[in-house]
Amino acid sequence: MRVLVTYDIRTTTPGGQRRLRRVAQACEDYGRRVQYSVFELKVDPAQWETCRARLLEIIDLKTDNVRFYFLGTRWEHRVEHHGVDPGFDPDDPLIV
Numbered sequence: 001m002r003v004l005v006t007y008d009i010r011t012t013t014p015g016g017q018r019r020l021r022r023v024a025q026a027c028e029d030y031g032r033r034v035q036y037s038v039f040e041l042k043v044d045p046a047q048w049e050t051c052r053a054r055l056l057e058i059i060d061l062k063t064d065n066v067r068f069y070f071l072g073t074r075w076e077h078r079v080e081h082h083g084v085d086p087g088f089d090p091d092d093p094l095i096v
Contacts (some may be wrong), residue, residue: 073079
């Protein structure tokens with residue numbers, strides 16, 4: 001399944017910069033950054049539960065927020081992109 005993760009971490013509080021880095025790293029472990037605080041994840045249900053729990057453990061629920069948008073398996077029909085860095089399909093072959 002495809003999940004779009006967006007977040008806003010308050011960096012003016014003690015530990016905010018650290019939480020911001022930890023949230024980004026957690027998202028990078030499961031997907032690809034498409035904007036500064038936006039990641040596209042391709043995960044199975046077990047990976048999603050692990051990722052979600054990890055993110056909710058990192059953030060401060062009183063000052064930060066994270067949103068999950070479920071794009072499903074037909075995500076190609078739900079995402080329209082214009083501009084630089086059109087992204088990639090992780091199912092396509094990787095040529096190194």
